[in-house]
Amino acid sequence: MAESVSGDVPNCSNCEDELALLFCEECEEHFCRECGEVLHKSAKRRTHNLRRIQPKQRSSEDILNDMPDLSLNGQSMLMSTDSQGSIDLDKTITAPDPSSLPDWTLQDVASWLASQSPAYADYAAAFQNNHIRGRVLPLLDSAALAELGVDAADQDSIIAAITRLQLEHEKSVVNTMLAEFPRAAM
Incomplete structure (x- = not known):
């Protein structure tokens, strides 16, 4: 399920450069797409529940x-x-x-x-x-x-x-x- 964010989207907890697009409930951290996918490919984290953060839609x-x-x-x-x-x-x-x-x-x-x-x-x-x-x-x-x-x-x-x-x-x-x-x- 996607989480809708109306305010500012936090930066990635890992690289700190990109805006976070994913939130891991088990890690309790926000990740950009690249970091979230790379860090959650391991067997230990593969079962974590990553939710997509949707920024406020703009025209x-x-x-x-x-x-x-x-x-x-x-x-x-x-x-x-x-x-x-x-x-x-x-x-x-x-x-x-x-x-x-x-x-x-x-x-x-x-x-x-x-x-x-x-x-x-x-x-x-x-x-x-x-x-x-x-x-x-x-x-x-x-x-x-x-x-x-x-x-x-x-x-x-x-x-x-x-x-x-x-x-x-x-x-x-x-x-x-x-x-x-x-x-x-x-």
Whole structure:
């Protein structure tokens, strides 16, 4: 059963960096998704009752309004809204740099998701409500996407996009490492 939290969600008791999404009744501690799953894979803790904490639901409009102003000369790089407040999806949506994938924020993931397809912008709220950041994004599979409310028809293409993103990130890491070591002349 999911516990609804109307106030601030506590940070993970283990890593202390991420917001807690799970509560273990036996440990009496809050965990982020990664820590909760890793720590409760052992035979000793496998039988513990982990409850999902659901943060107060926010509309996608609230989330977009909370995003930082990424504008240049008053023109939004992410999404622009007209005077009525409706989103103009014809504008270019700029994805964050893949080389910094592990450091991506909730907004970076939402921007990347929307840049893959305007239809995926609808999933940004679910990703943000579940605290999907850059270091968690590559861990998502079909089951996790289904849990986030992603349509079955979109799951394969989002997983393929995540795989391409991982490859771009790994390429940039390798290129950075190679640039640090001068090559000897043959």
